[in-house]
Amino acid sequence: MFLVGSFFLFAAFLITTCIFVIFSKNPVNSVLFLVLAFLNSTFLFILIGAEFVGIILAIVYIGAVAILFLFVVMMLDIQITTLMFNIKRYIPLALLFAGIILAEIIYLTVFKTSKDNLDTFIISKNNTEQIGDVLYTEYFIDFQLSGIVLLLAMIGAIVLTHVYRPTIKRQNIESQNSTTAEDRVKLVKIKSGEGIKDD
Amino acid sequence: MTSLSLELTIGILKIFSFVVPVLVSVALLVYLERKVLGAVQLRKGPNVVGPFGILQSFADVLKLLTKENLLPSSSNKFLFIFAPMLTLILSLIAWAVIPISSTYVIANINIGILYLFAVSSFGVYGVIIAGWASNSKYPFLGALRSAAQMISYEVSIGFVIITVLICVGSLNLIDIVESQKNMWFAIPLLPMFVIFIISALAETNRLPFDLPEDEATLVAGFFTEYSSISFGLFFLAEYANMILMSSLTVILFLGGWYPPIDIFPLNAIPGIFWFVIKVFLILFVFLWVRATFPRYRYDQLMRLGWKIFLPFTLIWVVITSAFLFYFGLLPN
Numbered sequence: 001m002f003l004v005g006s007f008f009l010f011a012a013f014l015i016t017t018c019i020f021v022i023f024s025k026n027p028v029n030s031v032l033f034l035v036l037a038f039l040n041s042t043f044l045f046i047l048i049g050a051e052f053v054g055i056i057l058a059i060v061y062i063g064a065v066a067i068l069f070l071f072v073v074m075m076l077d078i079q080i081t082t083l084m085f086n087i088k089r090y091i092p093l094a095l096l097f098a099g100i101i102l103a104e105i106i107y108l109t110v111f112k113t114s115k116d117n118l119d120t121f122i123i124s125k126n127n128t129e130q131i132g133d134v135l136y137t138e139y140f141i142d143f144q145l146s147g148i149v150l151l152l153a154m155i156g157a158i159v160l161t162h163v164y165r166p167t168i169k170r171q172n173i174e175s176q177n178s179t180t181a182e183d184r185v186k187l188v189k190i191k192s193g194e195g196i197k198d199d
Numbered sequence: 200m201t202s203l204s205l206e207l208t209i210g211i212l213k214i215f216s217f218v219v220p221v222l223v224s225v226a227l228l229v230y231l232e233r234k235v236l237g238a239v240q241l242r243k244g245p246n247v248v249g250p251f252g253i254l255q256s257f258a259d260v261l262k263l264l265t266k267e268n269l270l271p272s273s274s275n276k277f278l279f280i281f282a283p284m285l286t287l288i289l290s291l292i293a294w295a296v297i298p299i300s301s302t303y304v305i306a307n308i309n310i311g312i313l314y315l316f317a318v319s320s321f322g323v324y325g326v327i328i329a330g331w332a333s334n335s336k337y338p339f340l341g342a343l344r345s346a347a348q349m350i351s352y353e354v355s356i357g358f359v360i361i362t363v364l365i366c367v368g369s370l371n372l373i374d375i376v377e378s379q380k381n382m383w384f385a386i387p388l389l390p391m392f393v394i395f396i397i398s399a400l401a402e403t404n405r406l407p408f409d410l411p412e413d414e415a416t417l418v419a420g421f422f423t424e425y426s427s428i429s430f431g432l433f434f435l436a437e438y439a440n441m442i443l444m445s446s447l448t449v450i451l452f453l454g455g456w457y458p459p460i461d462i463f464p465l466n467a468i469p470g471i472f473w474f475v476i477k478v479f480l481i482l483f484v485f486l487w488v489r490a491t492f493p494r495y496r497y498d499q500l501m502r503l504g505w506k507i508f509l510p511f512t513l514i515w516v517v518i519t520s521a522f523l524f525y526f527g528l529l530p531n
Contacts, residue, residue, distance in 0.1 A: 028331060035324070055313045063320030064350060067327065071346050074331050126309045128370055171498055
Protein backbone atom coordinates (compact mmCIF):
# COMPACT_ATOMS: atom_id res chain seq x y z
CA MET A 1 0.00 0.00 0.00
CA PHE A 2 2.74 2.42 1.04
CA LEU A 3 4.85 1.44 -1.98
CA VAL A 4 1.98 1.86 -4.42
CA GLY A 5 1.05 5.20 -2.88
CA SER A 6 4.60 6.52 -3.10
CA PHE A 7 4.89 5.24 -6.66
CA PHE A 8 1.87 7.26 -7.75
CA LEU A 9 3.09 10.28 -5.78
CA PHE A 10 6.54 10.28 -7.41
CA ALA A 11 5.17 9.39 -10.83
CA ALA A 12 2.72 12.27 -10.64
CA PHE A 13 5.51 14.62 -9.56
CA LEU A 14 7.70 13.33 -12.37
CA ILE A 15 5.10 14.01 -15.05
CA THR A 16 4.24 17.42 -13.57
CA THR A 17 7.86 18.52 -13.44
CA CYS A 18 8.42 17.27 -17.00
CA ILE A 19 5.47 19.39 -18.16
CA PHE A 20 6.94 22.40 -16.34
CA VAL A 21 10.30 21.78 -18.06
CA ILE A 22 8.59 22.34 -21.39
CA PHE A 23 6.26 25.18 -20.47
CA SER A 24 8.42 27.29 -18.13
CA LYS A 25 8.88 30.83 -19.40
CA ASN A 26 12.41 31.04 -18.06
CA PRO A 27 15.04 28.54 -19.29
CA VAL A 28 16.73 28.51 -15.87
CA ASN A 29 13.46 27.42 -14.29
CA SER A 30 13.20 24.73 -16.96
CA VAL A 31 16.57 23.32 -15.95
CA LEU A 32 15.63 23.41 -12.27
CA PHE A 33 12.42 21.51 -13.04
CA LEU A 34 14.52 19.06 -15.05
CA VAL A 35 16.59 18.50 -11.90
CA LEU A 36 13.38 17.77 -9.99
CA ALA A 37 12.34 15.34 -12.73
CA PHE A 38 15.69 13.50 -12.41
CA LEU A 39 15.26 13.43 -8.64
CA ASN A 40 11.81 11.90 -8.95
CA SER A 41 13.05 9.23 -11.34
CA THR A 42 15.80 8.47 -8.81
CA PHE A 43 13.07 7.92 -6.21
CA LEU A 44 11.19 5.65 -8.62
CA PHE A 45 14.33 3.55 -9.16
CA ILE A 46 14.84 3.28 -5.40
CA LEU A 47 11.18 2.22 -5.00
CA ILE A 48 11.65 -0.78 -7.29
CA GLY A 49 14.75 -1.73 -5.29
CA ALA A 50 17.33 -0.59 -7.86
CA GLU A 51 19.07 1.79 -5.50
CA PHE A 52 22.42 1.61 -7.31
CA VAL A 53 20.97 2.68 -10.67
CA GLY A 54 18.92 5.36 -8.94
CA ILE A 55 21.81 6.92 -7.07
CA ILE A 56 24.08 6.74 -10.13
CA LEU A 57 21.37 8.56 -12.08
CA ALA A 58 21.36 11.20 -9.36
CA ILE A 59 25.16 11.55 -9.32
CA VAL A 60 25.59 11.69 -13.09
CA TYR A 61 22.55 13.65 -14.16
CA ILE A 62 21.82 15.92 -11.19
CA GLY A 63 25.36 16.19 -9.90
CA ALA A 64 27.09 16.82 -13.20
CA VAL A 65 25.00 17.07 -16.38
CA ALA A 66 22.24 19.34 -15.07
CA ILE A 67 24.77 21.61 -13.37
CA LEU A 68 26.54 22.08 -16.70
CA PHE A 69 23.15 22.74 -18.36
CA LEU A 70 22.41 25.33 -15.71
CA PHE A 71 25.88 26.78 -16.12
CA VAL A 72 25.35 27.28 -19.87
CA VAL A 73 21.71 28.37 -19.71
CA MET A 74 22.42 30.97 -17.04
CA MET A 75 24.92 32.68 -19.30
CA LEU A 76 22.78 32.65 -22.44
CA ASP A 77 20.60 35.60 -23.28
CA ILE A 78 17.62 33.69 -24.65
CA GLN A 79 14.60 35.54 -25.99
CA ILE A 80 11.62 33.49 -24.83
CA THR A 81 9.24 34.88 -27.45
CA THR A 82 11.35 33.68 -30.37
CA LEU A 83 11.66 30.27 -28.75
CA MET A 84 7.91 29.97 -28.31
CA PHE A 85 7.40 31.11 -31.90
CA ASN A 86 9.60 28.32 -33.23
CA ILE A 87 8.21 25.59 -31.05
CA LYS A 88 5.51 24.50 -33.47
CA ARG A 89 8.09 23.52 -36.09
CA TYR A 90 9.43 20.76 -33.84
CA ILE A 91 6.11 19.13 -32.98
CA PRO A 92 6.22 16.47 -35.75
CA LEU A 93 9.78 15.48 -34.82
CA ALA A 94 8.85 15.36 -31.13
CA LEU A 95 5.83 13.19 -31.89
CA LEU A 96 8.02 10.83 -33.92
CA PHE A 97 10.46 10.38 -31.01
CA ALA A 98 7.64 10.05 -28.51
CA GLY A 99 6.10 7.34 -30.69
CA ILE A 100 9.39 5.44 -30.94
CA ILE A 101 9.94 5.55 -27.18
CA LEU A 102 6.32 4.53 -26.48
CA ALA A 103 6.69 1.58 -28.89
CA GLU A 104 9.92 0.56 -27.12
CA ILE A 105 8.25 0.67 -23.72
CA ILE A 106 5.28 -1.35 -24.95
CA TYR A 107 7.60 -3.88 -26.60
CA LEU A 108 9.74 -4.26 -23.47
CA THR A 109 6.91 -4.47 -20.95
CA VAL A 110 4.28 -6.43 -22.87
CA PHE A 111 6.09 -8.69 -25.34
CA LYS A 112 9.69 -9.12 -24.21
CA THR A 113 9.57 -9.74 -20.46
CA SER A 114 7.62 -12.58 -18.99
CA LYS A 115 7.08 -13.08 -15.28
CA ASP A 116 9.53 -16.02 -15.02
CA ASN A 117 12.25 -13.87 -16.50
CA LEU A 118 11.75 -11.27 -13.78
CA ASP A 119 12.04 -13.81 -10.98
CA THR A 120 15.59 -14.72 -11.92
CA PHE A 121 16.66 -11.18 -11.06
CA ILE A 122 15.45 -11.43 -7.49
CA ILE A 123 18.35 -13.16 -5.81
CA SER A 124 20.12 -12.71 -2.52
CA LYS A 125 22.89 -10.44 -3.79
CA ASN A 126 22.33 -6.69 -3.68
CA ASN A 127 21.85 -5.05 -7.04
CA THR A 128 25.25 -3.35 -7.04
CA GLU A 129 26.90 -6.78 -7.11
CA GLN A 130 24.42 -8.04 -9.70
CA ILE A 131 25.32 -5.20 -12.07
CA GLY A 132 29.01 -5.75 -11.38
CA ASP A 133 28.67 -9.43 -12.19
CA VAL A 134 27.27 -8.93 -15.68
CA LEU A 135 28.70 -5.57 -16.69
CA TYR A 136 32.28 -6.70 -17.33
CA THR A 137 31.44 -10.24 -18.41
CA GLU A 138 28.24 -10.62 -20.37
CA TYR A 139 27.94 -7.01 -21.56
CA PHE A 140 31.68 -6.33 -21.86
CA ILE A 141 31.54 -5.34 -25.56
CA ASP A 142 28.48 -3.12 -25.08
CA PHE A 143 30.11 -1.43 -22.13
CA GLN A 144 33.34 -0.74 -24.01
CA LEU A 145 31.41 0.48 -27.07
CA SER A 146 29.42 2.98 -25.00
CA GLY A 147 32.71 4.13 -23.50
CA ILE A 148 34.11 4.71 -26.99
CA VAL A 149 30.98 6.64 -28.00
CA LEU A 150 31.42 8.90 -24.98
CA LEU A 151 35.12 9.33 -25.78
CA LEU A 152 34.24 10.36 -29.36
CA ALA A 153 31.73 12.89 -28.04
CA MET A 154 34.36 14.30 -25.71
CA ILE A 155 37.00 14.57 -28.42
CA GLY A 156 34.43 16.15 -30.73
CA ALA A 157 33.54 18.78 -28.14
CA ILE A 158 37.21 19.57 -27.52
CA VAL A 159 37.97 19.85 -31.25
CA LEU A 160 34.99 22.15 -31.79
CA THR A 161 35.81 24.53 -28.95
CA HIS A 162 39.57 24.41 -28.59
CA VAL A 163 40.69 26.76 -31.33
CA TYR A 164 44.24 28.00 -30.99
CA ARG A 165 44.41 31.76 -31.42
CA PRO A 166 47.92 33.21 -31.30
CA THR A 167 46.60 36.60 -30.17
CA ILE A 168 45.27 35.27 -26.88
CA LYS A 169 47.66 35.58 -23.95
CA ARG A 170 48.05 32.42 -21.94
CA GLN A 171 49.69 31.47 -18.69
CA ASN A 172 52.76 29.33 -19.19
CA ILE A 173 53.16 27.72 -15.79
CA GLU A 174 56.56 26.14 -16.52
CA SER A 175 58.15 29.42 -17.59
CA GLN A 176 56.52 31.17 -14.63
CA ASN A 177 57.93 28.66 -12.20
CA SER A 178 61.40 28.63 -13.74
CA THR A 179 61.70 32.39 -13.57
CA THR A 180 64.38 33.62 -11.23
CA ALA A 181 64.97 37.04 -9.76
CA GLU A 182 67.80 37.69 -12.24
CA ASP A 183 65.35 37.47 -15.20
CA ARG A 184 63.07 40.15 -13.88
CA VAL A 185 65.01 42.52 -11.62
CA LYS A 186 68.46 43.98 -11.82
CA LEU A 187 70.33 46.22 -9.50
CA VAL A 188 71.56 49.40 -11.11
CA LYS A 189 73.96 51.76 -9.47
CA ILE A 190 73.15 55.29 -10.53
CA LYS A 191 75.67 58.04 -10.37
CA SER A 192 74.31 61.24 -9.06
CA GLY A 193 73.02 63.53 -11.81
CA GLU A 194 73.15 60.96 -14.65
CA GLY A 195 69.91 58.95 -14.33
CA ILE A 196 69.32 55.53 -15.92
CA LYS A 197 70.00 54.82 -19.55
CA ASP A 198 67.15 52.83 -21.00
CA ASP A 199 68.55 49.84 -22.90
CA MET B 200 1.26 3.57 21.12
CA THR B 201 1.03 1.68 17.88
CA SER B 202 4.18 0.24 16.44
CA LEU B 203 4.22 2.70 13.54
CA SER B 204 4.01 5.79 15.73
CA LEU B 205 6.61 4.29 18.09
CA GLU B 206 8.92 3.72 15.16
CA LEU B 207 8.33 7.28 13.95
CA THR B 208 9.09 8.70 17.39
CA ILE B 209 12.31 6.72 17.66
CA GLY B 210 13.28 7.80 14.14
CA ILE B 211 12.68 11.47 14.91
CA LEU B 212 14.62 11.20 18.18
CA LYS B 213 17.49 9.54 16.29
CA ILE B 214 17.50 12.35 13.73
CA PHE B 215 17.57 14.95 16.50
CA SER B 216 20.41 13.09 18.19
CA PHE B 217 22.45 13.73 15.03
CA VAL B 218 21.26 17.18 13.95
CA VAL B 219 21.49 18.93 17.33
CA PRO B 220 25.12 17.88 18.02
CA VAL B 221 26.05 18.85 14.45
CA LEU B 222 24.56 22.34 14.81
CA VAL B 223 26.14 22.84 18.24
CA SER B 224 29.51 21.70 16.94
CA VAL B 225 29.13 24.18 14.06
CA ALA B 226 28.90 26.95 16.65
CA LEU B 227 31.92 25.56 18.49
CA LEU B 228 33.82 25.13 15.21
CA VAL B 229 33.32 28.82 14.35
CA TYR B 230 34.64 29.68 17.82
CA LEU B 231 37.55 27.27 17.37
CA GLU B 232 38.36 28.76 13.98
CA ARG B 233 38.55 32.27 15.40
CA LYS B 234 40.66 31.08 18.32
CA VAL B 235 43.06 29.13 16.08
CA LEU B 236 43.39 32.04 13.65
CA GLY B 237 43.95 34.31 16.63
CA ALA B 238 46.68 32.06 18.00
CA VAL B 239 48.39 31.80 14.59
CA GLN B 240 48.30 35.56 14.16
CA LEU B 241 49.38 36.24 17.77
CA ARG B 242 46.01 37.67 18.80
CA LYS B 243 43.64 36.58 21.52
CA GLY B 244 40.58 35.79 19.41
CA PRO B 245 37.09 36.09 20.92
CA ASN B 246 37.37 36.32 24.71
CA VAL B 247 34.50 38.50 25.92
CA VAL B 248 31.19 36.58 25.63
CA GLY B 249 31.05 33.79 28.19
CA PRO B 250 34.08 31.99 29.71
CA PHE B 251 37.02 32.25 27.23
CA GLY B 252 34.54 33.72 24.74
CA ILE B 253 33.00 30.33 24.07
CA LEU B 254 29.49 31.78 23.67
CA GLN B 255 30.65 34.20 20.95
CA SER B 256 29.11 32.26 18.05
CA PHE B 257 25.78 31.89 19.87
CA ALA B 258 25.77 35.66 20.34
CA ASP B 259 26.52 36.05 16.62
CA VAL B 260 23.58 33.80 15.70
CA LEU B 261 21.26 35.85 17.92
CA LYS B 262 22.51 39.02 16.27
CA LEU B 263 21.86 37.57 12.80
CA LEU B 264 18.35 36.50 13.83
CA THR B 265 17.37 39.97 14.98
CA LYS B 266 18.55 41.68 11.77
CA GLU B 267 16.22 42.59 8.93
CA ASN B 268 16.10 40.09 6.06
CA LEU B 269 16.55 42.13 2.89
CA LEU B 270 15.15 40.96 -0.44
CA PRO B 271 16.73 42.65 -3.47
CA SER B 272 13.90 44.11 -5.58
CA SER B 273 15.14 42.62 -8.86
CA SER B 274 15.82 39.15 -7.47
CA ASN B 275 13.87 35.98 -8.12
CA LYS B 276 12.15 35.95 -4.71
CA PHE B 277 11.33 32.25 -4.41
CA LEU B 278 14.73 30.96 -5.47
CA PHE B 279 16.49 33.67 -3.45
CA ILE B 280 14.87 32.41 -0.25
CA PHE B 281 15.03 28.76 -1.29
CA ALA B 282 18.81 28.63 -1.98
CA PRO B 283 20.09 28.96 1.62
CA MET B 284 17.48 26.47 2.81
CA LEU B 285 18.55 23.98 0.16
CA THR B 286 22.22 24.39 1.11
CA LEU B 287 21.53 23.75 4.79
CA ILE B 288 19.14 20.82 4.10
CA LEU B 289 21.75 19.14 1.89
CA SER B 290 24.47 19.56 4.49
CA LEU B 291 22.22 17.96 7.13
CA ILE B 292 20.57 15.07 5.23
CA ALA B 293 23.98 13.59 4.52
CA TRP B 294 24.25 12.73 8.23
CA ALA B 295 21.55 10.09 7.72
CA VAL B 296 24.17 7.55 6.65
CA ILE B 297 27.24 8.56 8.68
CA PRO B 298 28.08 5.77 11.18
CA ILE B 299 29.43 7.26 14.41
CA SER B 300 30.02 3.78 15.77
CA SER B 301 29.35 0.26 14.50
CA THR B 302 25.74 0.44 15.74
CA TYR B 303 24.98 4.13 15.99
CA VAL B 304 23.72 5.21 12.57
CA ILE B 305 20.32 6.42 11.33
CA ALA B 306 20.20 4.44 8.07
CA ASN B 307 22.72 1.70 7.33
CA ILE B 308 22.19 1.46 3.55
CA ASN B 309 24.04 -0.63 0.98
CA ILE B 310 25.17 2.33 -1.08
CA GLY B 311 26.06 4.72 1.74
CA ILE B 312 29.17 6.12 0.08
CA LEU B 313 27.35 6.81 -3.18
CA TYR B 314 24.58 8.56 -1.26
CA LEU B 315 27.15 10.81 0.41
CA PHE B 316 28.86 11.50 -2.91
CA ALA B 317 25.50 12.38 -4.51
CA VAL B 318 24.44 14.67 -1.68
CA SER B 319 27.79 16.45 -1.60
CA SER B 320 27.62 16.96 -5.36
CA PHE B 321 24.13 18.51 -5.05
CA GLY B 322 25.66 21.12 -2.74
CA VAL B 323 26.62 23.24 -5.73
CA TYR B 324 22.95 23.93 -6.48
CA GLY B 325 22.50 26.08 -3.39
CA VAL B 326 25.44 28.22 -4.44
CA ILE B 327 24.55 28.47 -8.11
CA ILE B 328 20.85 29.20 -7.44
CA ALA B 329 21.80 31.84 -4.86
CA GLY B 330 24.14 33.50 -7.31
CA TRP B 331 21.64 33.51 -10.13
CA ALA B 332 18.56 34.49 -8.09
CA SER B 333 20.35 37.51 -6.59
CA ASN B 334 20.42 39.06 -10.08
CA SER B 335 23.62 40.90 -9.32
CA LYS B 336 27.12 40.78 -10.80
CA TYR B 337 29.32 39.60 -7.95
CA PRO B 338 27.06 36.78 -6.76
CA PHE B 339 26.69 35.60 -10.34
CA LEU B 340 30.45 35.48 -10.88
CA GLY B 341 30.81 33.67 -7.57
CA ALA B 342 28.22 31.11 -8.62
CA LEU B 343 29.96 30.45 -11.95
CA ARG B 344 33.31 29.99 -10.24
CA SER B 345 31.75 27.70 -7.69
CA ALA B 346 30.02 25.50 -10.26
CA ALA B 347 33.20 24.98 -12.26
CA GLN B 348 35.32 24.43 -9.16
CA MET B 349 33.06 21.92 -7.44
CA ILE B 350 32.56 19.86 -10.61
CA SER B 351 36.33 19.75 -11.21
CA TYR B 352 37.18 18.51 -7.76
CA GLU B 353 34.30 16.05 -7.59
CA VAL B 354 36.03 14.09 -10.34
CA SER B 355 39.15 13.50 -8.28
CA ILE B 356 37.08 12.85 -5.13
CA GLY B 357 35.20 10.21 -7.13
CA PHE B 358 38.44 8.47 -8.12
CA VAL B 359 39.76 8.59 -4.55
CA ILE B 360 36.53 6.98 -3.34
CA ILE B 361 36.85 4.32 -6.07
CA THR B 362 40.36 3.49 -4.88
CA VAL B 363 39.08 2.95 -1.36
CA LEU B 364 36.13 0.91 -2.64
CA ILE B 365 38.46 -1.38 -4.58
CA CYS B 366 40.28 -2.13 -1.33
CA VAL B 367 37.03 -2.72 0.58
CA GLY B 368 34.73 -4.43 -1.90
CA SER B 369 31.58 -2.83 -0.52
CA LEU B 370 29.73 0.48 -0.77
CA ASN B 371 28.49 0.22 2.80
CA LEU B 372 30.10 2.76 5.15
CA ILE B 373 30.20 0.36 8.11
CA ASP B 374 31.95 -2.25 5.94
CA ILE B 375 34.43 0.40 4.82
CA VAL B 376 35.31 1.23 8.43
CA GLU B 377 35.41 -2.39 9.56
CA SER B 378 37.88 -3.33 6.83
CA GLN B 379 40.29 -0.81 8.41
CA LYS B 380 40.35 -2.58 11.75
CA ASN B 381 43.98 -3.65 11.38
CA MET B 382 45.35 -0.92 9.15
CA TRP B 383 43.90 2.49 8.38
CA PHE B 384 43.72 3.25 4.67
CA ALA B 385 45.59 6.49 5.31
CA ILE B 386 48.80 4.42 5.47
CA PRO B 387 48.70 2.31 2.27
CA LEU B 388 46.77 4.98 0.36
CA LEU B 389 48.64 8.00 1.69
CA PRO B 390 48.68 9.96 -1.62
CA MET B 391 44.93 9.44 -2.01
CA PHE B 392 44.43 10.63 1.57
CA VAL B 393 46.27 13.87 0.88
CA ILE B 394 44.42 14.42 -2.40
CA PHE B 395 41.11 13.76 -0.67
CA ILE B 396 41.79 16.37 2.00
CA ILE B 397 42.83 18.96 -0.60
CA SER B 398 39.77 18.18 -2.73
CA ALA B 399 37.57 18.41 0.36
CA LEU B 400 38.92 21.91 0.90
CA ALA B 401 37.91 22.79 -2.66
CA GLU B 402 34.55 21.04 -2.39
CA THR B 403 33.59 22.96 0.76
CA ASN B 404 34.86 26.25 -0.75
CA ARG B 405 37.37 26.67 2.03
CA LEU B 406 40.64 28.54 1.83
CA PRO B 407 42.91 28.32 -0.11
CA PHE B 408 40.19 27.53 -2.66
CA ASP B 409 37.44 29.91 -1.51
CA LEU B 410 37.21 31.68 -4.87
CA PRO B 411 33.36 31.65 -4.90
CA GLU B 412 33.45 34.03 -1.95
CA ASP B 413 36.72 35.74 -2.71
CA GLU B 414 36.32 38.99 -0.80
CA ALA B 415 39.23 40.71 -2.52
CA THR B 416 37.62 40.48 -5.96
CA LEU B 417 33.94 39.55 -5.48
CA VAL B 418 32.88 41.46 -2.30
CA ALA B 419 31.46 38.30 -0.68
CA GLY B 420 30.86 36.10 -3.71
CA PHE B 421 27.60 34.24 -4.05
CA PHE B 422 26.07 35.52 -0.81
CA THR B 423 26.81 39.21 -1.35
CA GLU B 424 23.08 40.06 -1.44
CA TYR B 425 22.16 37.91 1.55
CA SER B 426 21.54 39.34 4.98
CA SER B 427 20.25 38.27 8.36
CA ILE B 428 19.30 34.63 8.84
CA SER B 429 19.46 33.69 5.15
CA PHE B 430 23.15 34.58 5.34
CA GLY B 431 23.27 32.69 8.62
CA LEU B 432 21.96 29.55 6.92
CA PHE B 433 24.75 29.68 4.32
CA PHE B 434 27.24 30.15 7.10
CA LEU B 435 25.84 27.21 9.08
CA ALA B 436 25.80 25.03 5.96
CA GLU B 437 29.41 25.83 5.10
CA TYR B 438 30.63 24.75 8.51
CA ALA B 439 28.29 21.74 8.66
CA ASN B 440 29.75 20.71 5.30
CA MET B 441 33.26 21.02 6.72
CA ILE B 442 32.32 18.69 9.57
CA LEU B 443 30.68 16.31 7.08
CA MET B 444 33.73 16.16 4.82
CA SER B 445 35.96 15.61 7.85
CA SER B 446 33.75 12.72 8.98
CA LEU B 447 33.91 11.29 5.48
CA THR B 448 37.71 11.52 5.58
CA VAL B 449 37.72 9.76 8.94
CA ILE B 450 35.44 7.00 7.63
CA LEU B 451 37.37 6.48 4.40
CA PHE B 452 40.94 6.81 5.65
CA LEU B 453 41.29 7.07 9.41
CA GLY B 454 39.46 3.96 10.55
CA GLY B 455 36.24 5.58 11.82
CA TRP B 456 35.57 4.57 15.41
CA TYR B 457 38.62 2.28 15.82
CA PRO B 458 41.42 3.32 18.18
CA PRO B 459 44.88 3.90 16.66
CA ILE B 460 46.27 0.70 18.22
CA ASP B 461 44.08 -2.19 19.36
CA ILE B 462 45.45 -2.54 22.92
CA PHE B 463 43.70 -2.50 26.27
CA PRO B 464 43.40 1.06 27.61
CA LEU B 465 42.71 2.44 24.11
CA ASN B 466 40.07 -0.05 22.96
CA ALA B 467 38.15 0.30 26.21
CA ILE B 468 37.29 3.89 25.30
CA PRO B 469 33.96 4.05 23.38
CA GLY B 470 34.22 4.38 19.58
CA ILE B 471 32.32 7.67 19.47
CA PHE B 472 35.18 9.31 21.35
CA TRP B 473 37.75 8.19 18.76
CA PHE B 474 35.48 9.29 15.92
CA VAL B 475 35.04 12.77 17.39
CA ILE B 476 38.76 13.14 18.13
CA LYS B 477 39.68 12.23 14.54
CA VAL B 478 37.05 14.58 13.07
CA PHE B 479 38.44 17.30 15.34
CA LEU B 480 41.99 16.69 14.07
CA ILE B 481 40.91 16.92 10.42
CA LEU B 482 38.95 20.10 11.20
CA PHE B 483 42.06 21.52 12.85
CA VAL B 484 43.96 20.81 9.61
CA PHE B 485 41.26 22.74 7.72
CA LEU B 486 41.76 25.77 9.99
CA TRP B 487 45.54 25.42 9.97
CA VAL B 488 45.52 25.45 6.17
CA ARG B 489 43.34 28.54 6.20
CA ALA B 490 45.81 30.36 8.45
CA THR B 491 48.84 29.25 6.43
CA PHE B 492 48.23 29.36 2.70
CA PRO B 493 47.39 32.27 0.40
CA ARG B 494 44.39 31.94 -1.90
CA TYR B 495 44.91 30.25 -5.27
CA ARG B 496 44.40 32.08 -8.55
CA TYR B 497 41.50 30.65 -10.53
CA ASP B 498 43.63 29.21 -13.36
CA GLN B 499 45.95 27.61 -10.79
CA LEU B 500 42.92 26.02 -9.15
CA MET B 501 41.66 24.57 -12.42
CA ARG B 502 45.12 23.38 -13.39
CA LEU B 503 45.56 21.61 -10.06
CA GLY B 504 42.19 19.89 -10.41
CA TRP B 505 42.30 18.78 -14.02
CA LYS B 506 45.98 18.47 -14.90
CA ILE B 507 47.47 17.15 -11.67
CA PHE B 508 44.81 15.50 -9.50
CA LEU B 509 42.78 13.88 -12.28
CA PRO B 510 45.68 12.04 -14.02
CA PHE B 511 47.31 11.17 -10.71
CA THR B 512 44.17 9.66 -9.17
CA LEU B 513 43.34 7.87 -12.41
CA ILE B 514 46.80 6.26 -12.51
CA TRP B 515 46.57 5.42 -8.81
CA VAL B 516 43.26 3.60 -9.33
CA VAL B 517 44.96 1.45 -11.98
CA ILE B 518 48.05 0.86 -9.82
CA THR B 519 45.99 -0.09 -6.76
CA SER B 520 43.75 -2.50 -8.63
CA ALA B 521 46.73 -4.04 -10.46
CA PHE B 522 48.57 -4.50 -7.16
CA LEU B 523 45.55 -6.08 -5.47
CA PHE B 524 44.87 -8.30 -8.47
CA TYR B 525 48.48 -9.45 -8.83
CA PHE B 526 48.85 -10.40 -5.17
CA GLY B 527 45.36 -11.89 -4.98
CA LEU B 528 44.27 -9.43 -2.32
CA LEU B 529 41.06 -8.35 -4.04
CA PRO B 530 38.06 -8.60 -1.70
CA ASN B 531 35.32 -10.85 -3.01
